[in-house]
Amino acid sequence: MTPAVEFRGVSVHFGATQALSPLDLSVAKGETLALLGPSGSGKSTALKALAGFVRPSAGRVLLDGEDVTDLPPHRRGLGVVVQSYALFPHLRVDGNVAFGLKARGLPRAEVAKRVAEVLELVGMGAFARRFPRELSGGQQQRVALARALAIKPGVLLLDEPLSALDAALREEMIAELLRLRAELPDTTMIHVTHDQAEALALADRIGVLRDSRLVELGPCEQLYRRPASEFTASFLGGAN
C-alpha cells in the first residue's frame, strides 16, 4: 500500500548546521509514529520539512504517493499543532477553529457545523465563545488540536504538543489523544516529543533521532525491550 507519508533522502542545512541528515522514512495510513530525541536532534526540522515550513537541501517528501516538496504549506492539507498553542488572541475559540475553513472558502453554515463538530470532538463544545486568555493551558491546547483537525487532515503533525502542560494535564491530554486516535482511525499522526513515556503511550512505532540522524526505528515494544543501541536504551529507560 502507498504510505501516507514518505521522506526520501530528506536533508536540511541551516548555513553550516546540518539540522537533518538524509532521512528515509515511511509512515502508513492510520499509523501513529513518534519521533523521539533530545533537544536539537532534528525532530522539529523533520516535521517542518514535511509541512513545508523549511525547504529541504536535498530529497523529496511525498503524501499519499504525491511529491509535495514544491508545494506551499497550505496546499499540503496537513494539520499542525505546535508546543505553544499559537491561537489567535483576538479571536474567540470558534473564530480560531473556523480560521482555516474560512480561508478555504467554505460556506458559512458548513463552517459553523464543522466548528461545532470538532470542538465537541476535543471536549470543548461549551467554550466556543471564550477568548484564548480565558482558557487554561490544557484547554488552549485542545482548541489548537480542534483547529488542526477542522480541515479533516489526512496527516496530523504534533510538535511537542504537551510539553507546555503540567504533569496532570499531560496525562489527561495523552488519554485525549488516544481517544481521538480511536475515533479517527484513518488519520496518520506524527508525534514529536522528547518524552519517552509520551512516545510509548501514544505511538505504534518510534523513530529515535540523535544529532540530526534517525538512529533507530521500530515498534514501541521492540525498542523498549531490545534497543539496538545504548543511546536508545538510556533514552527509553528500557531493559538494557
Ligand code: ADP
Ligand atoms: P529539535 O526539534 O529536535 O529540538 P530542531 O529540529 O529544532 O531540533 O533543530 C535541529 C538543529 O538545527 C539544532 O542544532 C538547531 O539549533 C538547528 N536549527 C533549527 N532551526 C534552525 C534555524 N531556523 N536556523 C538555524 N539553525 C536551526
Ligand code: MG
Ligand atoms: Mg523541536
